[in-house]
Amino acid sequence: MPAPDLLLGIDLGAGSLKASLITFDGALAGEGSHAVSTSAPKPGWSEQDPWDWWRAACAAVPAALARAGGDPKRIAAISFSAGAHTQVLEDRAGQVIRPAILWNDQRSGQQTRALRERADDRILEIGYNRANPTWTLPQMLWLKEVEPEAFRRVHRLYVAKDWLRSRFTGGFETDLIDGVGTLMVDARTGDWSDELCGLIDWPLASLPPIVQPKSRVGSVTAEAARATGLAEGTPVICGTSDTAVETYGAGMMRPGIGVAKLATAATVSVLSPHAVPHKEMINYPHVIPDHWYVITATNSCASAHKWLRDTFFRRDGEDGSAIFDQMERLASAVPPGSEGLFFHPYLNGERSPHWDPLLRADFVGIGFNHGPGHFVRALYEGISYSLRDCLEVLRANGLGFATARLTGGGAKSALWRQTLADVLDVTVELPAVADASFGAALLAGVGIGAFSDEAAAEAAIRVVATHRSDPERAEHYARGFVLYREIQAALAPLNHRIHAHMAGA
Template sequence: MAADLLIGIDLGAGALKTSVIRIDGTLAGEASAPIATSAPYPGWSEQDPHDWWRAVCETVPRALAAAGARPQDVLGISFSAGAHTQVLEDADGAVIRPAILWNDQRSGPETADLRRQWDARILEIGANRANPTWTLPQMLWLRRHEPQAFARVRRLYVAKDWLRSRLTGTWETDTIDAVGTLMADASTGGWSPELCAMIGWPLETLPPIVAPKTVVGTVTAEAARQTGLAEGTPVVCGTSDTAAETYGAGMTGEGLGVVKLATAATVSVLSRHPRPDFTVINYPHIMPDHWYVIAATNSCASAHKWLRDTFFKRGGEDGGEVFREMDRLAAAVRPGAEGLFFHPYLNGERSPHWDPLLRADFVGIGFNHGPGHFVRALYEGIAYSLKDCLVALRAKGLDFSTARLTGGGAKSALWRQIVADVLDVKVELPAVAEASFGAALLAGVGVGAYRDEADAARRVAIVSTATPDPERAALYARGHGLYCEIQAALAPINHRIHAFVQDERALAAAHREQVTHG
């Protein structure tokens, strides 16, 4: 076999996937491994970076075997992972603490303080508003609550960069993930002394910044031994998962949007420049001289999995088959779920509310509702939340008539149709709707397998299309109005519930203290 394969490795919130593709854009082989998330306290979300590396060492040989490929057949490798998630190392190169994930909500008070003091200035420099998703408030939390860990930091890695450094021994990040820390100047592409000074963060702990397609090193002998890759294989920097997904879905020009149904759900659209605003997220794109603007909902496939594991999965049942049965049950239910509504705020919410205290709900339950209604209401509720995101983008003058779907939720034909009907746009499904595919294409750009970024993206194939039904679209337009009214009515109650839970925890802690000390 000629050396004509590319590898993309994507670290998701629940699993790491390695994809091997051919230069023509077809998938040759893939493998995935689960990643455990720890929530030691409510609102926390952490992972052990060493689990990520274990998953790389496990999935790379399996993906190569699935492709029937030899390590020397690989032209290049690249990575993607969730933005904002950081790995902190000390002077000896040891990981200081578990990585705080993008969906962690602990830094709500730090976010409030940053907004109170520098809200407009942070937006002006970083093109984004501070919220608990971003590295900046997370590291302010670290300084306040774990000062010893803060003092030990000598290197900050964004998640995919730490993984890549295990292959190459080098330390750098790309322009997109740098902006994703909210510690960089979006206009210059370099680190911002002013933003870092707001939290007392030392600039020398931040890595050099390069373009996502830059070859930053090669696979070392030790990494080759652990992964089964060939020593000397070129490694390309890579980028954030959403950038890789939108690129891998073929978003290379205006008028095409990308909807991601993954752990979180996002709506992305391409722009010639950032649209700094308190309601949307701005990143540079893989396509030169372009940005992509995002609105996002925190819980999507994670909510789907929660529903499965909490109410549907029993004993040792196969999780995939349970998902398929849930899909069949939902398909038998009429659009609108007979008045059952779901808000997917299982871990607070981002666009357009930016409120970590919002809580999920099922509203309108009656004796007529069975299991399928709850699944359909979940599909529709997440689609309504995506409609909220699209409304926020349209308010900035950004729109699209066709959306490419990515993420695990895109496998459901029913969910794809619901998204088409609720958003009232045509929905297309790429042959490979994964961030690891976009990362593999990026590896090809970096090693010269393609002329440029646009040439690589032409390999994206569309395998399915869903068009909106006018009657269902009209019904869902009314449903979205009700969805918004319910959200507005419950938001203040959600805040009071949060206060109630905090009081309950304080009482429980006091009781434990009393029992312990008699």
């Protein structure tokens, strides 16, 4: 029997679960995906049923395996990733207590303010990050105050990828990167923090042991093998958050290379030899040992692109991918600057650098000269400006890069890639494969020794497109960025007044 020669990465995204099988030299052998639905019972809420994740895995993994030839014994190891912060709560009987609150949920704004008033500087000192509605700590304070019965029932808290992985192994553990993402870990020591958990009376006994992302945490059980088509006993590696494995899979393994992620949300990440705690930035340990990655983020990216498509371009029954292609063609005919049309992508509030859940999106400067293509190009430019907003925070703190590797679905657009290069005034590179499932598969290889160490996996990464900043367009966008910021500052108070009006204040 030939030796196993494939690695499986499973990533739980905001809208779908994806499974990727790759060879040890980074070639894609097969992939499969399955949609995952999100519910919004109230404005600003974002929830998913964890069992939908398992059902999606049971569909996506066999599809990937079939495209790779169908032999599960070729798989040498499996690893996982998912969005940080999202939690699954189980009671003593192992039953899921309530839907998982996602990272983009905004319900805990009041609890965030309370935590900041009580211990803003101390939380930053211990957790290396500031409380905001994205993080598990304020979300669980919301649970305590609004759903106290659910709070009292909690026996185990899983982070999303760990709960999904436990369906394969039966284990209960997390990694340090996802642990830091709960804002319940002392980032200085790598242990769960009595003090942070004490702020919300969270029981430490409900939290999992912390291991390394590359640690082997079990094997595929017989039950999971029957459900997914995998081979019983296949090694399972812990894994970590989606952004961690995406930046890793894109090649952010040395200084000078950053990563811009154009996914449901958008992020700008940079490698650092140490954490840089700051109220406007996010800090995580990196897959690369003794390094951190520092992030700034905008809430709405591909989600805004999809919203524009579905709201203004798509008719019932039409193929969504074809509509995206049509939108790209229309935008390509519009000159840089969209003839004075600006877009701010705050459809669900905003993170960096504003950290304001009450900001809302806008198109500003509309005239009779603007057609459908202008709105698409303005969206590309507006999200790129928002990422420039994010990058400026990093630059102000001595962090930056000359080259950005791109990840996420938005990176498929050549026009968007070039726009981002011009707005950020950097070189943009597109890896052949750089999504989270690819990075998770690489991590699986590190976990079983297929690569000598984390950096050795870089040989499996290939760049297929390069976009360099054009000096003339970069100067044009530099002037436009000033206007973009001025419009945001002018409209922010009105966004707050609109919120108060709708709330009946």
